[in-house]
Ligand code: F6R
Ligand code: MG
């Protein structure tokens with residue numbers, strides 16, 4: 001059997017340029033040089049450094065499996081090095097997502113977001129890496145449901161014998177730290193009870209039932225859950241393998257043609273449309289948004305990352321961007337009212353305890 005390859009996507013916001021809108025080229029250059037060194041010394045097979053909004057994304061291939069100490073340490077050290085550069089340029093929120101003083105074996109729980117999968121590279125191995133800014137991990141629930149469970153999105157579920165058997169979904173309960181696996185299509189209705197609440201339940205892994213192949217892996221870290229208070233958003237990443245018994249590239253991209261509402265946007269406290277855009281267009285501006293998603297395609301060749309193909313640069317997604325702008329206009333007109341603003345308990349910034357305390361004496365009992 002072919003030697004397995006691991007695809008690791010690890011991301012962090014270690015300083016924004018300007019505000020929380022983008023990453024300064026000097027940080028991307030610093031990250032690229034760390035990656036080049038790791039390729040030279042044999043730790044990595046290949047790497048691609050990119051960004052969405054204010055998050056640096058390291059797309060790495062290697063032969064060390066998921067949750068590997070040295071790959072996680074390399075990512076941590078890369079973000080620490082980028083932070084030095086961010087401090088020098090006085091970029092905004094330098095070191096924001098590095099929650100610990102020192103690396104402790106795995107970046108999970110330390111701030112950065114991680115999506116990883118290990119597999120035997122197929123004869124041809126197309127993968128798409130999705131990266132979002134100004135939102136949180138539950139943002140992938142709706143598109144993953146459409147890609148792997150909705151026959152109106154994915155024709156292959158109906159007409160491709162290798163896809164017809166359906167998929168297994170691993171769903172995480174982020175509050176009680178539990179997981180459950182659903183076999184779809186027969187358990188679709190049960191699964192939707194949970195994944196329709198993306199603030200608490202997130203799809204982490206998907207496998208094809210026919211072949212057992214891993215098909216998708218997402219990041220599910222929530223910084224606010226890690227730190228117990230607001231420390232920035234948990235802008236998520238997602239890896240999806242495509243074709244030959246899995247959804248086609250176009251089926252994987254299709255859900256993003258209709259921007260869905262996600263939690264995040266300004267101060268991590270508002271609902272907004274997830275706007276698909278190119279890497280170049282991934283600079284959230286209006287009201288610090290709207291939330292963005294970038295989709296980069298690669299062909300793997302003995303672990304080499306052939307690409308990327310910047311899918312949402314395509315004119316076919318112009319209408320999605322236009323719709324996202326219209327939805328943004330509409331929602332913004334609601335100002336501080338729900339459901340544009342998140343419910344009190346989900347907001348990442350709040351003055352509620354302080355205002356409640358100050359006004360406590362003025363609340364009178366009502367008969
Ligand atoms: C949301 C985000 C921004 C900031 C906002 C205020 O994820 O990053 O919307 O929350 O710009 O930032 P501070 O509190 O740093 O002034
Ligand atoms: Mg930021």
Ligand code: MG
Pocket residue numbers: 013053054055133134233235
């Ligand atoms: Mg961000």
